[in-house]
Amino acid sequence: MNLYATIVLLAGVALLQSTLAPYLAVGRVKPDLMLVVVVTWSVLRGAGEGVLWGFIGGLLLDLLSGGPFGVSIVSLMLASYLTGVGEINLFRTNILLPVVTVILATAVYYLVSFLLLQTLGRPVTLGAAALQISSVAVVLNVALTAVFYLPLRWLSHKTGQVEMRW
Amino acid sequence: MARLNDRTVLLLILVVVAVTSFVIDQRDRLSPAERGAGELAVPLERVLTGVFGRLAGALDAAQHLVTLQSENVALRAEVEQLTVENVRLRSLASENMLLREQLQFKTDHPDLGIASADVIARIVAQDSSNLLNTLTIDRGSQDGIQRGMPVVSPRGLVGQITDVGTRWSRVLLLIDPASSIQGITLRSRAVGVIQGTPAANPRMLYVAQGDEIEVGDVVLTSGMGGNFPKGLVIGQVVQVQQRPVDMFKEAEVHPTVDFSRLEMVMIITKFEPMNLDAP
Numbered sequence: 479m480n481l482y483a484t485i486v487l488l489a490g491v492a493l494l495q496s497t498l499a500p501y502l503a504v505g506r507v508k509p510d511l512m513l514v515v516v517v518t519w520s521v522l523r524g525a526g527e528g529v530l531w532g533f534i535g536g537l538l539l540d541l542l543s544g545g546p547f548g549v550s551i552v553s554l555m556l557a558s559y560l561t562g563v564g565e566i567n568l569f570r571t572n573i574l575l576p577v578v579t580v581i582l583a584t585a586v587y588y589l590v591s592f593l594l595l596q597t598l599g600r601p602v603t604l605g606a607a608a609l610q611i612s613s614v615a616v617v618l619n620v621a622l623t624a625v626f627y628l629p630l631r632w633l634s635h636k637t638g639q640v641e642m643r644w
Numbered sequence: 645m646a647r648l649n650d651r652t653v654l655l656l657i658l659v660v661v662a663v664t665s666f667v668i669d670q671r672d673r674l675s676p677a678e679r680g681a682g683e684l685a686v687p688l689e690r691v692l693t694g695v696f697g698r699l700a701g702a703l704d705a706a707q708h709l710v711t712l713q714s715e716n717v718a719l720r721a722e723v724e725q726l727t728v729e730n731v732r733l734r735s736l737a738s739e740n741m742l743l744r745e746q747l748q749f750k751t752d753h754p755d756l757g758i759a760s761a762d763v764i765a766r767i768v769a770q771d772s773s774n775l776l777n778t779l780t781i782d783r784g785s786q787d788g789i790q791r792g793m794p795v796v797s798p799r800g801l802v803g804q805i806t807d808v809g810t811r812w813s814r815v816l817l818l819i820d821p822a823s824s825i826q827g828i829t830l831r832s833r834a835v836g837v838i839q840g841t842p843a844a845n846p847r848m849l850y851v852a853q854g855d856e857i858e859v860g861d862v863v864l865t866s867g868m869g870g871n872f873p874k875g876l877v878i879g880q881v882v883q884v885q886q887r888p889v890d891m892f893k894e895a896e897v898h899p900t901v902d903f904s905r906l907e908m909v910m911i912i913t914k915f916e917p918m919n920l921d922a923p
Binding site: 492493494495496497498499500501503505506507508510512533536539540541542543544545546547548549550551552555588591592595598600601602607610611614615 | 659661662663665666668669677678681682685688689692693696697699700768769770771772773774775776777778780806807814816819821822841843844903904
């Protein structure tokens with residue numbers, strides 16, 4: 479998929495993350511739209527494109543966030559990389575695959591984010607509160623995967639299984 | 645195997661770029677890029693938040709419509725029309741009430757410098773991360789907003805300005821773990837530090853064992869530390885943890901502000917915080 483189209487698409491997702499996601503929140507926990515999109519794409523197209531989407535998506539989230547710059551970039555890249563590599567030999571059109579993958583990716587994403595924020599001097603509460611946030615986020619992200627999977631599969635089909643062109 | 649190696653190389657390159665970004669961020673070199681992104685994003689976020697807010701209102705109205713299905717079919721069209729009109733009017737009434745509350749707050753706190761309506765700001769976005777509790781508002785340096793200024797709503801303290809763009813600012817909420825506010829109970833004058841907690845109520849820490857604190861106590865800003873004016877309502881104590889072996893007591897404080905329903909806030913412009921680097 480064309481790089482510029484990817485940036486525009488992910489910029490739209492970043493805006494939805496900060497404006498639409500709060501309306502979908504359960505308690506104070508919002509779904510991670512960008513994570514779901516990036517990981518689903520990683521499942522559909524493999525780790526190569528997934529990592530690049532993770533980088534662009536993370537960059538956009540970091541620019542609009544009040545946290546330390548780079549946390550979303552690294553968290554999303556690692557989540558998409560691990561899930562993309564793990565699923566490379568599996569059947570990619572099954573809806574259950576991205577669902578399971580998003581569960582694992584959410585765990586990786588939150589673990590890496592917690593560690594990075596703590597390392598970079600931004601206080602976060604670990605333990606029960608962290609587990610509570612991650613658990614609710616997993617449920618919300620899985621629900622969103624069901625919504626995003628078919629449009630992204632269609633997009634993947636339309637843009638073809640080719641390497642991303644710069 | 646060769647493909648996996650290619651991916652590993654790609655991952656390493658991108659991680660290096662990301663780590664470089666941490667270093668640049670620590671040296672505050674990214675501020676222009678972040679400010680630029682804010683200037684571009686805030687107008688779009690304001691529109692999108694408005695649209696989604698109205699959609700949420702319309703969905704609420706739709707839920708009410710379900711209960712009307714058993715009524716006379718001939719009246720349904722008229723009911724729907726009235727409901728749509730009602731939603732619009734309720735939205736206006738709600739906004740009117742919010743503005744009245746803001747006006748009342750200004751009247752009640754004439755010393756805080758909330759003298760003109762331009763310090764009332766709309767919330768246009770929330771932080772993308774569940775681990776960070778910040779808001780973006782549609783007022784910035786051109787409105788006289790500066791880093792460190794306290795942010796309030798008619799219900800009480802909201803947080804503090806941490807980043808300022810020309811037409812936007814970022815607010816660190818008091819529920820964020822990075823937020824530390826000196827608090828005091830109204831009844832017993834017990835002092836402590838209000839520390840944010842994700843997905844739960846903030847905690848009042850370092851309350852001396854000898855100080856009296858009970859469930860139901862109202863907690864205010866103490867003014868100590870110089871980051872917030874004295875006397876702003878933070879919340880109410882809902883639980884106290886006290887063990888004889890501990891040096892301090894702890895209390896759970898339920899904020900008076902409902903952060904999930906905030907639409908507008910006020911910025912106290914006349915107050916000058918003493919420590920601009922905190923939080």
